Amino acid sequence: MSVAEDRVVIRNIYYMMAYAFRALDVKEFARLGAERFNSFADLMAAILTIGMATQRRRGFEREYEELTEDMHTVKGRIDVIGTMRLRSQQRCEVVCTYDELAPDTYKNRVLKTCAGLLIARDDVQLRRRRDLRRCLASMEGVAVVDPHRIEWSRLRYHRNNGGYRFLMTVCYLVAHGFLMSEQGDDYRLARIDDGQQLHTLFEHFVFQYFAREHPELIVRAKMVDRGASEGAPEFLPRLWTDVTLQRRNSVLIIDTKCYGQILQARFEGKILSPAHLNQIQSYVVHESYGYPTEHVAGMVMYALTDHDDAICARWEEIGHTWHCRTLDLGQEFSGIARQLDEVAALV
Structure with a gap:
């Protein structure tokens, strides 16, 4: 199979994903159909860059997390035992426990992890790696996870985070070594563990x-x-x-x-x-x-x-x-x- 034919297969995987998730209605995704990709990883990087940029404009998912902090004013609930400890140290502060919306959700961790995997690949064009790094700059405070231990069954979708379904599918393909198997210069549809x-x-x-x-x-x-x-x-x-x-x-x-x-x-x-x-x-x-x-x-x-x-x-x-x-x-x-x-x- 020639390089040109390799790119045909790679581009068709994009079309399958674009139709399956109705991403063709998004102008940024639609223009990818005319681009050339050096590898399937390169395609995944392009899709993930656009998807993350679109999600950033909409707002990354946030969830409440419990925080504990020594404060001069009361916020949330007072931790009595912790406050007594401060008093014994002659500190005029109150230990408070409160909930705050934070972007460090499991889906965002998966996004950041898989974007990092693509940045580390040599078969991803330099400009796409730079674009991904810019996307990650807006995910400060989000942790990463072990890509081999991602709990895909843990992901839940609803009306307000439906855009993540497409992005998580891209991340799944990245974390599982893609849908392509490389045999010399030959790219074929591979049998991944989760058929x-x-x-x-x-x-x-x-x-x-x-x-x-x-x-x-x-x-x-x-x-x-x-x-x-x-x-x-x-x-x-x-x-x-x-x-x-x-x-x-x-x-x-x-x-x-x-x-x-x-x-x-x-x-x-x-x-x-x-x-x-x-x-x-x-x-x-x-x-x-x-x-x-x-x-x-x-x-x-x-x-x-x-x-x-x-x-x-x-x-x-x-x-x-x-x-x-x-x-x-x-x-x-x-x-x-x-x-x-x-x-x-x-x-």
Whole structure:
């Protein structure tokens, strides 16, 4: 793979993230699509610089922390034992404990830590490292954490800190050694320890692409009604689709996959994963049962890796149309968009 092709893959990861987190609506992020990046670390540095600068203008997250201080006036609660100790030293001060908003939150610690990791990398352009240092200058008083022991499950999001969700995803990729594996001059999608994170990114990207570029379609992540009888056990799993596209009475349910090999070896040859096929069939059959007037089709969409060949298959079975397709993330983004547009045309 040539250097130019390497940059194609790197830039496409940016596009996936931009669509998945709807960052294309931010002008600063949109201009990154025209820039050149020397490495995936360089791309992460550019995104994190813009994200941190945007968050600084909005205001970094702050949380209350308990402080204890010797004071001449009362603030908050008086620490009686501490004050008596001062009196025994003949000091006319009061020990007070009070809460104060401070920027030293766990999310800000993760931001500062991962920005520091990027600054230390030689494959990040000098100007981006300088930009990151300027961003860190506004995070005085924020501690750092061990990047190998970040408690990602500890992160919580709500209406007032939703902007951190995108930034924490970038930090996750930085801390976990990125989504790229470097083999000589070859950049490929790597299998990181938490494959679910990459799968979620791919799923959100596909969903948001259709939602943004095809307003003529109804795009949903839908819970399909099982049509179960009254009194059915509560342990039955819910049927949540990754992407459901609808145009009038035509419905296409897409199940996205971004891990593992697509075709598995069996004695009779290579076959599609039975679990993946059963999953999409369950979605389609139950959706068709709940809305018999609709024409419901199903598709399993895989992110194409270097382990498999491209697939574009279609067949009829039990009264429904089925598809199995791969999305090649190693081509120019215009080619990725063209493949997704072809899928939209099937509805």
